[in-house]
Amino acid sequence: MTWSDGFSLAFHGMISNKLRAVLTMLGVIIGVAAVIVLVAIGQGAASIVSSRIETLGTNVIFVSPAAGTPFPMSETGIIAHALPFSVQVVPEMNTGGKVSTLSTEGTAQIAGTTSSYLRLGGISVAAGHFITPQEVSSAQHVAVLGANQALNLFGGQNPVGSSIMIMGQQFQVIGALNAVGQGPGASQDNEIFIPITSAQPLFGTTQLSQMIVKTSSPSQANLAADYLTNLYTNELGSSSAVNVASEDQVLQTLQATRATFTNLLAGTAAIALVVGGIGIMNIMLVSVTERTREIGIRRALGATREDILLQFLLESMIMSLSGGLIGVVAGLGIMNLIPLILKTPAVFSPSALILAFVFSTAVGLIFGLYPAIKASGLDPIHALRYDG
């Protein structure tokens, strides 16, 4: 038998029962589409992290207290003096709270900080100005709105000069920020910034949420992180009372988490593919049984065992490969819809496509092999007598 005859034979075997072929392929279609889509989502999440590294730089470290560790404003000076090089130390206290204008209300992440926050980078002012040192020292009730907050509370209108209620107290809007987009953790788009001196009475505490330390280079950031870890471990007798992490470390951790997440998604999808393969094996076994007589006839007319093996193996491979192709098309289609529906980016991964394709071919080969061997091993005399 020639290869082209083998292929056309296998193809005719498949299309002679179209509905069954489609249902059988469905497992592979779903598996391959799932691999492509889920890996794209995973990669999309990872891409946010890396773009954040690029825009923000990695010369920032975060110092935050564990629950129960006192962490007042005065720590700002301690940190600045503890390091052998000059750094920006920006205190921050956070809480979620209700905000409202005369016509709308909502919730926001309220951040009490100082004027130096702007110099950390990553944000820029769209209208008005950021909190000034004078407004901090005199504990003014002024607020700067993140892009989403400005949009939610004021529609498209310029909010500067308007009044808003934050946690029951009146504040005047002095500025609005440009959108920064979704990043790891909370986005500044959902925040409202107020002077830290006004935040203390409003939140009813002097405890800081974290201290952001900006150095002039990533290597200095790592050095500063080591210094501060030692400082707090010696001072408080525990390395976990205050958590010191460089932006670099935070992002690396996030990226590792995202990679695990991507692998997990790909693994889940691979299981779907294997299940699809079992479906193929199941239907091929049925097909071999149904066509027992045909196998006997072919053997009587001169088909070798290899001819029969090839016929059934090609049929299962064509089935899983067609499923793979349809799955790729479906997967790419769904992938393009994800940013519209889920509002999260999906990044196409060529390796996922190749993997899905190789895997689906392998599935056809592996799960088609046993039925094909079974078919080729049939005794022609019994096969000819078989009453199906």
Add this chain to the structure above:
Amino acid sequence: MIQITNVIKDYTLASQVYRVLNGITFTIPEGMLAAIVGPSGSGKTTLLNILGGLDSPTAGEYLLNGRDVSHFDPDEWAHERNHTIGFVFQSFQLIPSLSARDNVALPLVYRGVPARIRRIQADEGLERVGLGHRKHHRPAQLSGGQQQRVAIARALVGDPPVLLADEPTGNLDHATGLEILEILRQLSEQGKTVVIVTHSAEVAQVCRQVIEVQDGHIVTNTLEMEQKV
């Protein structure tokens, strides 16, 4: 020409050995129309399966057209059947999903004959058995006699020297059976060695050589009797 010598066939069933053929020896010359007859269970179908290489003898020698095929493996037999043996079965054994033409062309697929030439040869074969107008019909759309003609066309398409027929008229009415028998007789006159397994005395009567098998032995072989006379 078919020559078998001292062929023995044992079957083991539940660790009990049954001897189905017990020292069968005969020669069927080229161009002969031969019948193998005997009651059910006499071993005549087993004998035909051995002649076609679908079954292998436990012991004995088999010369097919002068070549020793006694120790062929299943794939050597597949090749041998494809080139030298045409099969005709009682139940026709056509593939239901294929047209008459594709059924007839089937042996050529396993010879590697290109599709275009297969089609031409299959159509010629169907013309010869008077079914040129039924090329595109499926087996289920044909009568029993027509199906058996398709099967004969298929057996002949590769021009094999030997034709093995297992009860070829068994599923046909009397008149149609005679027509099929006449086709087989004509083929033997054209030089093909035709072996028919049958339990019908009427079929046997048409054949020049009749080999009668009973309990795994040959009881009569008309050709040998002829030669002795």
